[in-house]
Amino acid sequence: MTSATDDPRADGSWEQLLAERSFIELDALARAAALVDRGAVRVLAGPFDRIESPWLEPQGITPQSDDGTVIALGEIGGAPVVIAAVEQRFQGGGTGEVSGAKIAQALTLAAADSRAGRPTAAVILFETGGVRLQEANLGLNAVAEVCSALLDLRPLAPVVGVIAGTVGSFGGMSIAAGLCTSLIVTPQARLGLNGPAVIEQEAGIDEFDSSDHALIWAVNGGRQRHATGLADVLVPDDTDRIRAAVTDAIGAGAAPTDPFRSRRLDVLGSRLAAVDPARPPAPTELPRLFGPTYAPLPARPTASPPPATGPEPRSRGRAWLSALADGAVDAVIPSVLRVLTDTTLYLAVVPDPINPYHRAREGQVGLTESLALARAVTELTDADRAAEVKRAIVAVVDLPSQAYGRLEEMVGLHQAMAAAVDAYHGARTSGHPVVALVVGSALSGGFLTHGLQANQILALDDPGVEIHAMHRAAAARITLRTVEELDELAKTIKPLSYHVEDWATLGLCDGLLSVDDADCPTPADIATVGNALAAAVDRGRSGPMDLSNRLDSSGAVRSRHASRRVREVLTRQWHE
């Protein structure tokens, strides 16, 4: 695969090779300092502020004084910049309540300064295995807040992502990587939504052999991501070259020549049309198929999907969508249903037993689902652009997770999900009230894509409703516990809990609704939930357009001390 043209060292002599200074070997603070003018950084909410994760010590895990994320102010090329550097050696760079809040708040402050006439760019140094499972629901929410804050800043100042390695970027934070103005990778970097080990665990070794390092780098590696247009710049692991790439990316400004990748639904659509899930391409064929730039591929005839046979699989998403929405249910694609009325767009992801992507047959959010959601939401925002009163969006949520599959990772599930996140964020910030209604499972990246960008989140108070960063068995395995130990811990550590009434105490819930039958709603259930939705839409219209209500709610005041302290300390120190 290596050729002279895609080798970032091709122009280097052996003298240059010897003179290289590794960036990967630096810790988070040294990485941040290496990127700014004269190495001068001012660290905010640093070790001596001691904003630790409040959730680790009760679980017997030693916390770190800055929760493994460095927020540093400095200048690059004389212009102000904030750097968020994740320390990969602490908890594998996992995003927790505090580390996530630090990044989100840093981006929020950069946006505020930019709006006030002092454009402040952001650089995010991604090294993360994903949401820190010991802080499950608060980590997952933190990722949603990072994505939202990133999108708030992106039109005002460049947001540059760097993935140097060796952990790389996996999990929800890779959605944030897919939202960046530009993305810089090294050959040692990896980028993907689901890590190889998780895919193997969920789907078996035939789907992804996580011991096959050549396969991992062929799918997730920085070189491959660059060769398929999912990363903008490929640089060797050399501090000077990485600094030069970051400086160039910031110099290009907030509006690069090419539109943001996560807005290019045309490119995503043309790429998906070029892939036949029945005969998936090999990783080596992908650079030729997709090309090195993120540009639309020539249109090609697509086979129409085979007609559905047999009864529609039961799904709470389908049941509640049809019950609540007064209108005809139309399939954007068979696994994404839509009802569009004069006042509201309802969307649900549902099972499709003959989904061409076999890892997305049980209602998971995969590549085509992400694109269908992004298209449906974008169509509405486009149609209502001039409208005085924007229609509401109701995301009916019942999804087991995102799709865990090798093909999904090859094509770039994180980038597809970023498109849906961008679309939902765009709708919310242009004045559409967005309400998530959780009627069943709302797990992991699926919920990040379809639900967590809402202004308001409602959930049914029902044992079948489960909101979490990962399903029980997998979360237990990855945190080296038994399911029983996990359940025992979750009694006192609420973000770990699988019970919706515990989730509702975290400050993220705008209404927990009691119903008689969550599977087949009764007329009284429909009235209850309908009224709650109407009230949530009203609150969405009058409330903040960002996600600050999740920090200011009475639940957050009780449960999210640490996030609120991050906001207070960062804001104060930023302006010192």
Added chain:
Amino acid sequence: MQTLTYSFPARRPVSRAVHIGVVGSGDLEILLEPPDATHSAISASVRVRTSVVGFDTVWHDVLHRFFTHTPLAGRWELNDFGATPGVVTLRLRQAAESAEDDNG
């Protein structure tokens, strides 16, 4: 996880705060600050939080030996993720050198 506290006699109070290391596998972070009003200026008060339980005596011996050679008074916080005694001593020395290095 286990939290251990120790106090060792010390002579030279450190004059500035130092942060060293990472709570990563086989490693630890150290936060060192000058003594404050609630702490004795002639002792090193040490708090260790470690992910590995049951090594109280080893911690005591490693710290005792270090503070015998390097009697730096101040507040020492060690957040440990399974560092070996050699690594602990290395990090302690690093912290001491940074705290006493006037140019650093």
